[in-house]
Amino acid sequence: MVGVCLLSALLLACRSTSPEPEQQPIRIGYFPTVLHAAALVAIEQGMFTASLPPTATLELRTFNAGPAAIEALFAGELDLAYVGPSPALNGFQRSKGRALRVIAGAASGGAQFIVRPEADVRTPADLLERRLATPQLGNTQDVALRHYLRQHGLNPNPFTGNVSIFPAQSGELFWMFRRGEVDGAWVPEPLASRLVIEAGGVVFVDERDLWHGGRFATALLIARADLLRQRPDFVRAVLRAHLDAVTFIQRYPQQAKALVNQGIQRAAGKPLRAEVLDRAFSMFEPTYDPLADTIAAQAERAAELGLLRLSPEELSGLYDVHLLNALLVERGYPPVSIAP
Numbered sequence: 001m002v003g004v005c006l007l008s009a010l011l012l013a014c015r016s017t018s019p020e021p022e023q024q025p026i027r028i029g030y031f032p033t034v035l036h037a038a039a040l041v042a043i044e045q046g047m048f049t050a051s052l053p054p055t056a057t058l059e060l061r062t063f064n065a066g067p068a069a070i071e072a073l074f075a076g077e078l079d080l081a082y083v084g085p086s087p088a089l090n091g092f093q094r095s096k097g098r099a100l101r102v103i104a105g106a107a108s109g110g111a112q113f114i115v116r117p118e119a120d121v122r123t124p125a126d127l128l129e130r131r132l133a134t135p136q137l138g139n140t141q142d143v144a145l146r147h148y149l150r151q152h153g154l155n156p157n158p159f160t161g162n163v164s165i166f167p168a169q170s171g172e173l174f175w176m177f178r179r180g181e182v183d184g185a186w187v188p189e190p191l192a193s194r195l196v197i198e199a200g201g202v203v204f205v206d207e208r209d210l211w212h213g214g215r216f217a218t219a220l221l222i223a224r225a226d227l228l229r230q231r232p233d234f235v236r237a238v239l240r241a242h243l244d245a246v247t248f249i250q251r252y253p254q255q256a257k258a259l260v261n262q263g264i265q266r267a268a269g270k271p272l273r274a275e276v277l278d279r280a281f282s283m284f285e286p287t288y289d290p291l292a293d294t295i296a297a298q299a300e301r302a303a304e305l306g307l308l309r310l311s312p313e314e315l316s317g318l319y320d321v322h323l324l325n326a327l328l329v330e331r332g333y334p335p336v337s338i339a340p
Contacts, residue, residue, distance in 0.1 A: 027059040029069045029081035032267035034189045034280045035107045035219045036082045038245040040263030047241035062267045080223045084140040100222045101320040107219035110284030112192040113205035115184035124152035133185040137167045138307045145186035147301040190280035216294040249286040292338045
């Protein structure tokens with residue numbers, strides 16, 4: 001009897017002193033904006049936390065610009081991030097293809113060229129000598145505007161050009177537009193809807209009209225390449241939550257809008273007006289498909305503008321969707337295709 005008690009005591013002691021599994025943070029970056037609706041819904045619904053294994057802890061970080069998120073990823077301060085195609089392409093090029101991979105799409109559409117009615121811009125030729133704005137030099141919408149101008153015989157070169165383009169953050173750009181300091185702006189949602197509803201702008205170009213089928217990548221989910229190699233289970237867990245969020249938005253758009261606005265208020269301190277939110281949601285499509293063919297076209301345009309240097313062969317290494325496709329097959333969905 002004494003021996004049995006002693007054995008039980010020893011087993012209890014061993015069990016109580018065994019070390020707990022070490023917790024590892026998973027750090028996800030996102031923008032508090034409509035085009036990152038999948039991130040906001042996953043956060044507000046607790047999908048990331050529910051999907052991650054017990055050995056992982058979730059850390060969230062907000063950004064206002066893609067390059068800042070890429071710098072944080074380079075510095076090892078971020079593991080995954082929702083960013084636009086241009087920051088992903090630039091980060092991939094800067095790291096010589098080593099730092100990051102696109103693991104899923106997040107949004108298609110949701111970008112427009114808005115002009116002031118007083119500017120009387122009716123045709124592309126009317127843009128001659130105009131002052132225009134984009135969110136950032138070389139960002140996804142900046143490339144789109146410069147490509148559009150060149151297609152119509154206009155020159156946005158700051159030294160020899162006949163159209164001026166000013167980079168400005170969302171708040172500054174809104175007031176520049178409203179005060180008449182710029183005649184138009186190529187911007188993503190929800191700023192495009194704010195310029196229409198709150199600043200009296202009109203749509204000159206809906207970028208969906210310029211793409212086959214009206215679909216083009218505007219937000220992506222990227223991951224550190226070494227995280228994919230070392231902890232594919234963590235990446236798979238994030239992707240599972242991402243897919244759940246995209247599906248939720250597609251099935252329950254009204255509930256998703258409320259969650260997105262709740263997330264925007266929580267991160268930015270102020271929600272969007274209902275009419276702005278409604279319009280912004282009608283302008284984009286949540287998707288897990290990276291729409292790689294449209295990213296290739298954006299990369300080609302950036303290269304023509306001297307903003308990027310990636311060959312098609314180099315660009316093929318940008319993607320790693322094997323975990324995404326495995327999850328899609330599990331759910332009975334067709335896998336996404338990455339064009340060669």
